[in-house]
Amino acid sequence: MPVPLYQAKADFFRTLGHPVRIRVLELLRDGPRPVRELLNEIEVEASNLSQQLAVLRRTGLVSAVREGGTVVYSLATPDVVDLLAAARRILTDMITGQGELLAELQAEAAE
Amino acid sequence: MPVPLYQAKADFFRTLGHPVRIRVLELLRDGPRPVRELLNEIEVEASNLSQQLAVLRRTGLVSAVREGGTVVYSLATPDVVDLLAAARRILTDMITGQGELLAELQAEAAE
DNA sequence: TGTTGAATTGAAGAATTCTTCACATTACGA
DNA sequence: TCGTAATGTGAAGAATTCTTCAATTCAACA
Numbered sequence: 153m154p155v156p157l158y159q160a161k162a163d164f165f166r167t168l169g170h171p172v173r174i175r176v177l178e179l180l181r182d183g184p185r186p187v188r189e190l191l192n193e194i195e196v197e198a199s200n201l202s203q204q205l206a207v208l209r210r211t212g213l214v215s216a217v218r219e220g221g222t223v224v225y226s227l228a229t230p231d232v233v234d235l236l237a238a239a240r241r242i243l244t245d246m247i248t249g250q251g252e253l254l255a256e257l258q259a260e261a262a263e
Numbered sequence: 264m265p266v267p268l269y270q271a272k273a274d275f276f277r278t279l280g281h282p283v284r285i286r287v288l289e290l291l292r293d294g295p296r297p298v299r300e301l302l303n304e305i306e307v308e309a310s311n312l313s314q315q316l317a318v319l320r321r322t323g324l325v326s327a328v329r330e331g332g333t334v335v336y337s338l339a340t341p342d343v344v345d346l347l348a349a350a351r352r353i354l355t356d357m358i359t360g361q362g363e364l365l366a367e368l369q370a371e372a373a374e
Numbered sequence: 375t376g377t378t379g380a381a382t383t384g385a386a387g388a389a390t391t392c393t394t395c396a397c398a399t400t401a402c403g404a
Numbered sequence: 405t406c407g408t409a410a411t412g413t414g415a416a417g418a419a420t421t422c423t424t425c426a427a428t429t430c431a432a433c434a
Contacts, residue, residue: 158289161347162282164354169277170392174269187411200393202412212357221401221410229356235349236272242342243275246323281422298381311423313382332380332431 167211168235172196172204176225180214181233184226278322279346283307283315287336291325292344295337 168174175194179185191201205225208214215228227233279285286305290296302312316336319325326339338344 156282158282158285160354161285161350162280164350165276165285166280166391169273169280171267171269171273174272174276178269188409191410197394198411199395199413203393206412213353218400218411223411229353231349231353231356235346235353238342238346238349239272239275242324242340242346243271245340245342277421302380308424309381310383310425314423317382329381329430334381 164211167207167213170204170207172201173208176201176204176208177213177227177232177236180225180227181236184224186219186222186224188222190225275322278318278324281315281318283312284319287312287315287319288324288338288343288347291336291338292347295335297330297333297335299333301336 168177172194176190179190179193187198187201187205190205191198194201196204205214205216209216213228213232214225217224217226279288283305287301290301290304298309298312298316301316302309305312307315316325316327320327324339324343325336328335328337
């Protein structure tokens with residue numbers, strides 16, 4: 153580890169820590185899309201979406217190509233899909249855990 | 264998606280967006296550890312580490328067990344390992360990409 | 375009981391990130 | 405060339421997160 157590799161990792165995860173950015177990545181999982189389409193599916197102002205896309209671009213997670221009047225975005229690497237999948241597994245576990253906790257609480261209340 | 268599942272995902276990633284928290288998770292990958300040991304390996308004040316551990320606990324990523332005078336932390340789910348691995352793959356790709364970019368720039372400068 | 379080491383907590387100012395607004399840019403077609 | 409749709413950018417106040425400090429809890433032990 154040259155110096156702060158964990159800092160780079162933290163920055164990377166922080167990039168994912170925004171609902172709009174997450175949705176963009178999930179939409180791009182199915183293939184490239186123009187901004188206009190992203191805008192249709194995500195309820196957010198155009199300038200805000202642009203800001204978030206800029207963050208994703210800076211990090212290198214997505215790449216943009218201008219095609220005439222529109223700009224088409226796509227995932228920079230397919231590995232993003234694995235990452236999102238791993239995150240979903242953990243979230244599922246966590247929610248399941250909460251479900252178990254809830255069941256425990258209910259059983260307790262029923263005594 | 265019930266309502267803001269992407270919000271939950273974003274919150275989750277944001278939890279990982281801190282160098283100290285990343286290091287804790289990486290250390291716990293090798294097995295449970297008392298706070299004291301974590302403190303030895305991470306250059307940060309005790310109260311700061313506690314704050315970060317609290318964040319990880321709230322999110323449910325780690326669990327803590329008191330053993331006498333010390334508190335031992337461990338990963339709540341082994342899936343975290345997959346997640347960190349996926350992140351490392353992407354970071355590697357990104358750094359490789361930068362290396363290529365660098366090579367391009369050097370070739371360009373050498374013309 | 376008093377002390378000490380281990381860890382946590384609450385609170386406040388510092389630092390960072392978000393959202394929004396006004397204003398650029400770029401590409402096209404009237 | 406004008407007008408307009410599609411995107412992007414800079415900047416500022418709002419909101420969130422970090423760091424640090426003082427104080428607290430808990431357990432072990434003299």
